[in-house]
Amino acid sequence: MDTRRHARLRRDNLRMVGKLTLVAVLMFGFGYALVPLYKHICEALGINVLSLSERQAAGFGRPSAQPANSQVDRSRTITVEFDANARGPWDFKPALATLKVHPGELATVMYEFRNRQPRVMTAQAIPSYAPKQATAYFNKVECFCFNEYTLAPGESRQWPVAFVIDPKLPRDVTTITLSYTFFEVVGKSAAARAEPRL
Template sequence: MLKRENFKMLGKLGVIVLGMFCFGYALVPIYKAICEMTGINVLALGDRQIPGATATLPANTQVDRSRTITVEFDANSRGPWHFKPAQNSVQVHPGELATVMYEFQNVQNRTMSAQAIPSYAPAQAGPHFNKLECFCFSQYTLAPGEKKQWPVAFVIDPKLSRDVKTITLSYTFFEVGGKTPAAPDTSKATGA
């Protein structure tokens, strides 16, 4: 008799579990129908296909197409390796995303760690030159003879003065913790 009651209870619990599953499954279409009728879900309005409307992406209004700035790339290395931009210059509109690659090669017969430091000319361009991705953010280790390419992705702020037509982005690539001697101290020679 106890077994029969246990099976009955198990059957009731099974029906309850099945009913809960079906109810949960049915909630999605019920929710959509209620939101459609009441207009509550205004966030989904953009997902609907409106008859007669064409799907166009809005133009990027942050790009200033009325002017073009030439960005020149310079590479200096302090140590025996090759370091250069893949291209010497690009022309961009302020607010437009641009990416340039820099090429590196360790021509030494030993592993080296190095980092690059950027500088800008004219100096007033520095605060308006926004790098989104840059190899200068990190130190890198290169095996003997290893070649790499790293990107610089940047946007020039449209608030940059209109009289700036050319910006030079210059990198100095130097070994970190290596055998490259320190730069000479010129303050002693000038009497400072």
């Protein structure tokens, strides 16, 4: 009795393995056939989803230039003035005094700093904007502000400020002044001087 039951269980298990193998083969075949099937459906519906190389091979023309940023408002220009105030014996200035940009356009300006002191110092910068209403529309993508930097005597550095002016900036604002005040973080400078230099 046990042998007959055992044989029946073995037969059932083999059937189940066969069915599962068939399902796996059918799933693989369906996945493999999906790419050409997808292309045929797109062609039948008139949807152009071919890659650039396939479009060129099919003779759909040459690749066009990269599309222009549609977020840029080219109908107006904003003058951005850059200002730098140093609270201490060091050099701090923007590489450009002014820059004309369109709202929505990414722009970058470099700020230069040099520690003219005979000692290590730690400093940081805080930005301000004029007119005040422009603050909400001046979006900095990259900025050195609010970070603390430790500089050796005579060390020079350059930091970028990358920004985008929101196209929703009120039309009566045509000039924005970005001003940085760079000041020494006194407690940090003393700690930096106390640390041994490697």
